Each structure stands twice: as C-alpha cells, then as structure tokens.
Amino acid sequence: MTTEIKKTYRHFTDEEIQRANSVDLIDLARQYGFQLEKGGRKAMHAKQSGGLYIFKDSNRFYHWTADEKGGPIDFVMKYGNASYQEAVAMLLGERYESYIRESVTYVKEEKGEVILPDKAENFKRVYWYLISIRGIDSQIVSVLMNEKKIYQEGKYGNCVFVGYDETGTAKYCSMRGTYGSKPFKMDAVNSDKSYPFVIEGKGNHLFVCESPIDAMSHATLAGMFKKDWKDDHRISLGCVWDGALERYLSWHPEINKIVFALDNDYLARDKDDNYRNWGQLAARKWCDKYNEMGYDVAIHKPHLKDFNQDLLGIRGGKTPADLDTIRENELRLAFEKDAVDENSLEEFEL
Incomplete structure (x- = not known):
C-alpha cells in the first residue's frame, strides 16, 4: 500500500476568472520577454517565437507551430509553466499558496490480477x-x-x-x-x-x-x-x-x-x-x-x-504533402468557424 497527500484548493469565482482573463495580453507578453511587432491588421507577432500571434481586440493569442490558442490564463500556463490555479492567482496578483485549505491522507489501493476476456476460437x-x-x-x-x-x-x-x-x-x-x-x-x-x-x-x-x-x-x-x-x-x-x-x-x-x-x-x-x-x-x-x-x-x-x-x-x-494540405484545410475551417480575423490568418503562412 502506498500513501499520497491529496490537497483541495479554493474555488475561483466566475468574476475572478473573468478578471484574470481581462489582463492585457500584449503587456503580459512583454513582461514575459517577448519582442512584439505588427503581425496583421489586428494582431501583434512575437519575434523568434515560432509563430506566436496576439490579437488586440479579443485579447487572445494563437501559436501557429504548436496549434495552441487561448487567453491570459492559458498564456501564463504555457509560458509561465504554471498550473491553472497558479495562473489565475498570478494574474490576480495573489499568492497561490494561500489557496491550500487542507491535507488529507489518501491510501492507494493495489490492483489485483488483470482479468483477460475469453479468446475466440479463431482470430x-x-x-x-x-x-x-x-x-x-x-x-x-x-x-x-x-x-x-x-x-x-x-x-x-x-x-x-x-x-x-x-x-x-x-x-x-x-x-x-x-x-x-x-x-x-x-x-x-x-x-x-x-x-x-x-x-x-x-x-x-x-x-x-x-x-x-x-x-x-x-x-x-x-x-x-x-x-x-x-x-x-x-x-x-x-x-x-x-x-x-x-x-x-x-x-x-x-x-x-x-x-x-x-x-x-x-x-x-x-x-x-x-x-x-x-x-x-x-x-x-x-x-x-x-x-x-x-x-x-x-x-x-x-x-x-x-x-x-x-x-x-x-x-x-x-503523399505527405497531401496530408499536410488536409490538416491545413481542417485548421482553416476551424478558424473560420471561430471567426478568426482573416487578415491576421494570412500572416500564419499556411
């Protein structure tokens, strides 16, 4: 039997999460050391980032090579190597440690023998x-x-x-x-x-x-x-x-x-x-x-x-090139469905 520590955390309210996601993402990116340049009509591009774009109007980012996007909370999780709770706390200017309420002992149960299904007469x-x-x-x-x-x-x-x-x-x-x-x-x-x-x-x-x-x-x-x-x-x-x-x-x-x-x-x-x-x-x-x-x-x-x-x-x-085209078309359709700014999308060099 092994013992682990299980911790519970303070629940963030919808208002707190909204405040965290309202932090200016362009300022946040600069705090993380990114050098920004114009990347389209409504976007900023982070130099030497592998395709990081920040959209001014929506206060969201998209990283092309990693196929990832999100708001300030996601940005801190990705570039600050933080958990969700840590990211929200940082953006609210509070200490994450204060959210630990209690510790309880959890005893992990050992597994028995795996139960294999019966075999067919032929495969x-x-x-x-x-x-x-x-x-x-x-x-x-x-x-x-x-x-x-x-x-x-x-x-x-x-x-x-x-x-x-x-x-x-x-x-x-x-x-x-x-x-x-x-x-x-x-x-x-x-x-x-x-x-x-x-x-x-x-x-x-x-x-x-x-x-x-x-x-x-x-x-x-x-x-x-x-x-x-x-x-x-x-x-x-x-x-x-x-x-x-x-x-x-x-x-x-x-x-x-x-x-x-x-x-x-x-x-x-x-x-x-x-x-x-x-x-x-x-x-x-x-x-x-x-x-x-x-x-x-x-x-x-x-x-x-x-x-x-x-x-x-x-x-x-x-061909592999055909498969790349299929993926790029699927991404383009997804972006269009999400109403991504078309002028900024051209900067991603599909």
Whole structure:
C-alpha cells in the first residue's frame, strides 16, 4: 500500500476568472520577454517565437507551430509553466499558496490480477479488421498474435491488446471494438497502464506511441519507407502518461534514444473550448524530462491526428504533402468557424 497527500484548493469565482482573463495580453507578453511587432491588421507577432500571434481586440493569442490558442490564463500556463490555479492567482496578483485549505491522507489501493476476456476460437475478424480496415502490415499482425499480444475476444469479437511484465505475466489489457463508426473502447478490470503494449526491437532506439494501433501503424509506415520495422523498439502508453515508458526503460538499459510519436491533436479543445494539442504538449514536456535524464530525444509528429490516419491516407494514394494540405484545410475551417480575423490568418503562412 502506498500513501499520497491529496490537497483541495479554493474555488475561483466566475468574476475572478473573468478578471484574470481581462489582463492585457500584449503587456503580459512583454513582461514575459517577448519582442512584439505588427503581425496583421489586428494582431501583434512575437519575434523568434515560432509563430506566436496576439490579437488586440479579443485579447487572445494563437501559436501557429504548436496549434495552441487561448487567453491570459492559458498564456501564463504555457509560458509561465504554471498550473491553472497558479495562473489565475498570478494574474490576480495573489499568492497561490494561500489557496491550500487542507491535507488529507489518501491510501492507494493495489490492483489485483488483470482479468483477460475469453479468446475466440479463431482470430479472423480481428485479423481482417487490423489489416483491411486499419491498413496494418499482415506480418506485424501475425507476429504480435503469435506473441499473444493481440487476440480476438470470444463473446463480442473485440480486438484485445495485452501488455506483460518482465516475467511474461499479463498486466495490461485494452479492448477495442471492430464494428461501427464509433467502436467500443475499454480497459480490462485491473488493467495497469504502467505496463506497455510492446513491439520489441533489437537496437537502442525507442518510439513511444499513445495506442497499440498507433504503434503498429508507425511500424507499418517504417516498412513502407524501406526500413526494417523489427530494428527499433515501439511501445504504446494507452494514454498520455509516461509510467509505462519509465518501466520499459528500466527493462532496456541499452536504449539511449527516445522518439515521441504521439498524436497531433490539432483540433482538440479543453473544457473551456480552447485548442489544446494534448499529444504534442506531452511530447515536448517529456522531451525536456528525458533529455535531462541523459537520453537523446526527438519528436515524430504525424501529419494528421495520428499515425493510423497517416497510414490510411498514404495507402489511399496520398503523399505527405497531401496530408499536410488536409490538416491545413481542417485548421482553416476551424478558424473560420471561430471567426478568426482573416487578415491576421494570412500572416500564419499556411
């Protein structure tokens, strides 16, 4: 059993949040050291920022290369490396520490054994789904099925992905439906996300993906571009938490280069309807973390949302440039829907 400290915080009122988001963003950017220049009829551009624009009328910012936008609170969170509570407190000119009310002890429950679903008599439907619908290389699917990392659930025909510990005991299990436009997704009871789904490699190079299908798609693309997919390690985290990565590195001290091949959530939004590219935010955060630990790090960002969408597009005859055009058009439509100033939009050099 492990013990953690759980803290509760003062709730900000709507009026306080509005005041925090009313702080002049242009002045705020200058306080953070940005040198601003005219960037359009109603926008200021931050020099050497990788595409940061600040809109005067709406008091909001947009960072082109990171696909992120928001108001003053989001700006402080991004450029001040602050939590939401810290950002609001800073903008109100108050101390964040004063919001801690109480500490209570929380006892973390240990998981039991993961409960794997029953296997089907054959895996034909899952084999068809992964190859014909998801575009994954048949050799990759066969290898992983032989390694008992993929199988077909008996009752519903779901695709089952399994992660093991170093002794070969199943610890992680996620299920994905093979029917419908919005397929079923669920982790098995007692599934532990600190154990990755693994495509074992032979070298010192590790690709980190979010889902098993992403990892298999990335391996398939490597083979299509004349690389041996078996040379490099690939894991999926099942989320945007790096617990499984830490565990896998402890098993493989020979790995010295990590490439974060996470989702490109360029149209994703947070609870406040602000754009938030969760996958790429995590990739940049982990690059900092693992670089400080001595690893060579890099980011491999998909052209579209994830590497399976890239794979299906390329199998459909599209080039990487075509995929970029699709993404840019989707972004443009989203901006138009959000009524982004057209003159300022031209400055983003789509």
